[in-house]
Amino acid sequence: MFRFFSLQELFVGGTDSSVQTTQWTMAEIINKPDVLERLREEIDSIVGKSRLIQETDISKLPYLQAVVKEGLRLHPPFPLLTRKFQETCDVKGFHIPEKTTLVINAYAVMRNPDSWEDPNEFKPERFLISSRSRQDDEREQAALKYIPFGGGRRGCPGSSLASVSVGTAVGVMVQCFDWRIKGGKVNMEEIFEGLSLTMVHPLKCTAVPRTMPFL
Structure with a gap:
């Protein structure tokens, strides 16, 4: 059976930052x-094909962890810190008065x-430990x-909890469904709303259930 829906519908009880991160990563x-x-x-x-992925599986799935990390790199939940x-202090020749607010552009x-x-490319492989030396890490x-x-x-x-929860959500969706998007490509245009970056055009997909014993 096919269903056309917004991914935001899947996370009724989730926080906005987790929803946005999951949507961007998908x-x-x-x-x-x-x-x-x-x-x-x-x-x-x-994990196999006889059960759903669980939070306890995340530590055994290095590529899934890399996918989540890369999603967070390109689309941080809070782009400005x-x-x-x-x-009062001096930093590299700059005098900074007491109570000065520093804004860090994490996105940049x-x-x-x-x-x-390739900073604007989605490449999870960059986070696989085996592909880098300990010195580089x-x-x-x-x-x-x-x-x-x-x-x-x-x-x-809450960074560890967020990574695990997003990883589990992404893992379940990849495990259980084939994904189709009208036009073949997702429109990645973004806009700054509140404290997060959101999609100008919300992600809407056609999800085709895979043949899994538990579905």
Whole structure:
């Protein structure tokens, strides 16, 4: 059976940031059939076809984790991060008065061509540990170039929970359905609304159930 719907309908009880992140990530996956196929192969291999993917499976699915990380890199839940200086200080020759508000453009940081190869391309493979050296990984962390949840001691305490919940939602949708989009490609035009980046044209898909014993 076919159904035409908005992905936002799937997350009645979810938070807006998780909904937006899941929607953006699914849009990127639908636009990249090779990513969808590789992700599905991993899920079928590790989870199997007799049950739904669960949160406890996420740690065993490195490519799914990479897909979620790449979705968060390109479409951070909060593209602008703010901090306030508690005292006067000097940073690289700039005098910063007490109580100055600092606005960090996380969106621009994570698309900086000096830090990322093909920064505007959806490439989950960049987050696979096996494709990078330990030195490169440590250098990335030191540079703080990946900050979808902020960084340091003020980073979001819910980052792990968010990654797992989004990963589970994306995993279930990839596991259970084939996805079709009118015109063949998702329109990725974005607009800043409130505190998040949203789609100008909400993602609407045709979901074709796969042949699974539990469906």
